Amino acid sequence: MNKTSVTIISKKIIAKETIELTFHAEGYVNQISPGQFIHINVGNGSSNLLRRPISIADVDVDSQIVTIIFKIVGVGTDQLSRTEVGDKLDILLPCGSGYPINQLELDRALIIGGGIGVPPLYYLAKQLNKQGVAVTAVIGFQSKDYVFYESKFKELGNCHVVTDDGSYGFKGFVTDLLNDTPIDYDYFFSCGPTGMLKAVSTQLKNRNGYISIEQRMGCGVGACYACVVPTNDGTNGFKKICKDGPVFQANEVVLV
Amino acid sequence: MNKTSVTIISKKIIAKETIELTFHAEGYVNQISPGQFIHINVGNGSSNLLRRPISIADVDVDSQIVTIIFKIVGVGTDQLSRTEVGDKLDILLPCGSGYPINQLELDRALIIGGGIGVPPLYYLAKQLNKQGVAVTAVIGFQSKDYVFYESKFKELGNCHVVTDDGSYGFKGFVTDLLNDTPIDYDYFFSCGPTGMLKAVSTQLKNRNGYISIEQRMGCGVGACYACVVPTNDGTNGFKKICKDGPVFQANEVVLV
Amino acid sequence: MTLLTRIPGLTLKNPIMPASGCFGFGREYSELFDLNKLGAIIIKAATLESRYGNQTPRVAETSSGMLNAIGLQNPGVEAIIDNEVSFLANYDLPIIANVAGSTVEEYVAVTKAFTRTANIDAIELNISCPNVKEGGIQFGTDPTLAAEVTASVKQASKVPVYVKLSPNVSNITTMARAVESAGADGLSMINTLTGMQINLNSRRPLLANKTGGLSGPAIKPVAIRMIYEVRQQTSIPIIGMGGIMTAEDVLEFLLAGANAVAVGTANFHNPFVCPEIIEALPEVLAKYGFSSVEQAVGKGHEYGHKDLSRT
């Protein structure tokens, strides 16, 4: 994990309230595995002391460029949305443990993303695709206005878009689509709101898979115990989301 | 008094740690009299709640442009020094009561300024000059690097520069120069650090004059009683610097 | 959507009022906006005699807050009634008089003086002052003293009495229950936390008075906690304050259990903050599912809908 100051090289509104930023992170990108996050100082003097965790959505190793995607939901992401090309960002990276894809034997992967849980799955899908894995993505959003990266996922394999209100693609939740549509896969990989992760883990409880979860963070480095989640093995154990996670085996931890 | 958002149109470093900013203040400049100040929100979210008072250094009624000059001495002025041309400034203006020059009969004025007390005296000198008053300025600075506006004062009349260390102009304090140099005047007008104002008021206690004083401010509008100064008339009375001042008759208030 | 707020002695167009000491007697702000927009006004503390207050500097900025040590400067209750209350009486605006003192007798005398005018709608009893008789112990940190002064002022007053609690205590609910039992009609909370700033150049406390009261957003979490705790153990209404800057902050205070709120330090940051909050409040209430102010009061104590998961 490193602390560095990066310069924003592009900024794009890719969906409603959803912003894509890219920056150079020379020398750091080779360490990044899909599922890891960066921990961002959103600035504003000492008003906002806690950094904000945002997943790494894409990495271009050749150009050493990192992409993040975030939704404006509060003061920190609002502030982040006001940064402009050329502005500096003070970040920690890479943080946490990503999807252990190098240790897995798989030919077909199912990606299940919801809302701002979709970004880390894009870099994952890209890496899987590079390794010759067949990727099917199921990505859910509130409504049509919030949909992003459909075509990017389509470049990598199959992609089903689901919206809560049916304003685009399949109407319902990602789990409804999974019920309706037979998909072959060896492992699933999911990230999204806790409710979705619970539904997915329950529905796919007999399958191998990984999920990525969120919690409010203090340090982001594993020192403060703000982000713990109980393990599911009956030992009263726990994991730190910022350090041991955010990626866990499905059913390894208790979703609260 | 108005609250408005203005756009910075120029920014210049005019001496060591000393910055000159200008902005358009359409519709407000006609109300300004010399000696008044603006009360600036220095930004940075809620970290810096209190506005900073900065004197109005010049007004161009034709172009509706206001000039301020400030020295970087702390977090607020530092922040202000980071604003760039095109940035917005949230200000209250005009604040306080200026030099009552329209009510005075005078032919010759002596201006005595120290450091960042010099700026309001420039607009005063300009207005006096316009009214046909002969202006002599005595302006003191720490050292050569801090000197500013000498030539601008020279355009309006005589100007003596004094530095504490003698690195430029006369060596010593402004009061030393006044002791040394006979100057004819009807009224003196002074602004600068409290120590200087005390020395000036004592030395010129038999002359007519006005001084402008500073105090840490809360509201800047006369409501909070943070900026009071006792009056000198033995009545236990007081004045509010932000509202009744910052300009007072010399010896009207007790300098603390 | 109605902002109407009813608490003892006060029918408020909206629940927003400037906090005592942060708005003078309204004169300066009346030049900036129409005071009739306000829910009420809490005027600057009054003592029996005129007071000059502390030496300057009297204020210092801190991170997301400020310190003040004005020292209760005021022209004395009689002058306030004659010159200030009379001015405010021209407005359609409930007036709450903040009463200070160094002895129970002084509190009572100030309260009695205010009863001479019909224009005072409620008393805010400021018990954060040191009691000179008891050797400087603050009325506001000792439940027995607080109850005593409350009962005496209550007896002297013709209008409802809101007791303004100090946050500088180990147990705020003990204080609240003490003054409730002594007859307080309502509570006003919180006053400032005692703090200090030391100037590195002068090597001395920056404020001439050394210590000062900390206010502003820095103390909001303490205010919210205290109001929440007190709401669970008392039943009289609460005027909440401490760091309010926005209409969202107001809603947080309502949820914690405040019935109305006061805005202090924010006026210095933005002299138009009170009318701006009043203007923004209906939309904020609606956004979070409320159709009136009264509906939101205390709703932070019930289990509402869960933290909405975002997709």
Add this chain to the structure above:
Amino acid sequence: MTLLTRIPGLTLKNPIMPASGCFGFGREYSELFDLNKLGAIIIKAATLESRYGNQTPRVAETSSGMLNAIGLQNPGVEAIIDNEVSFLANYDLPIIANVAGSTVEEYVAVTKAFTRTANIDAIELNISCPNVKEGGIQFGTDPTLAAEVTASVKQASKVPVYVKLSPNVSNITTMARAVESAGADGLSMINTLTGMQINLNSRRPLLANKTGGLSGPAIKPVAIRMIYEVRQQTSIPIIGMGGIMTAEDVLEFLLAGANAVAVGTANFHNPFVCPEIIEALPEVLAKYGFSSVEQAVGKGHEYGHKDLSRT
């Protein structure tokens, strides 16, 4: 310029140490910088048995501060000694063990356990925990309870005991004098102020524990005031903390009377803040006219040179 700081049991290269609970047991930060740079380390609170702590969310951001309700999660004192103290013993770094408990007996047992290792240089006695026997009253808000636990721990300890005071009290000097009389070798102050944040969407306190401890720059004025007051009424050394972000803040604490300081919340904002402050400190001390740390301690109590008038 020397940063050397000597306080009971501790000879510190510099007066900067991470605050308890904000730096874990140093492992994570040891991957970022050399822990030998630190003056000392105060490790996370230890209880007798392992504790899971509170439900999440455990932290919330506030203006210039944060709330935390971790709930003393820790693996228990024996595991800490075996796995964490042993790791830290590899460094040339004084270790201060933060001791927590729900009864006097637990505090004593934890302290005794720590005496089994020679690697603990001092105890920081965290009396902000609720006393289960006394019905949840905090040891830290009752001078009698505080003195009792201090005396017992002092007896059990082979190393100096610093009592960590809670700021949630009416009178901090009473608490400080009580623990000084009971034998405390030093004080550590301040712990967090109790606060709350209510989430507007969920209409509930954001923290699962409802209340949490407020830390960060927001509370610095309260910390400075309390240290200043206590410095005037006690003679044992003080480890100061509460909102330190910069070397200038450190000097303000020294002037107020702290002999050394701890840095908590700032580590979350910037994991390198401790070494950065240590690096900046000599220049800041020099700028304000000091040639050592010890020279600056308590200098805010004397009349120094006046606020320099600027020309």
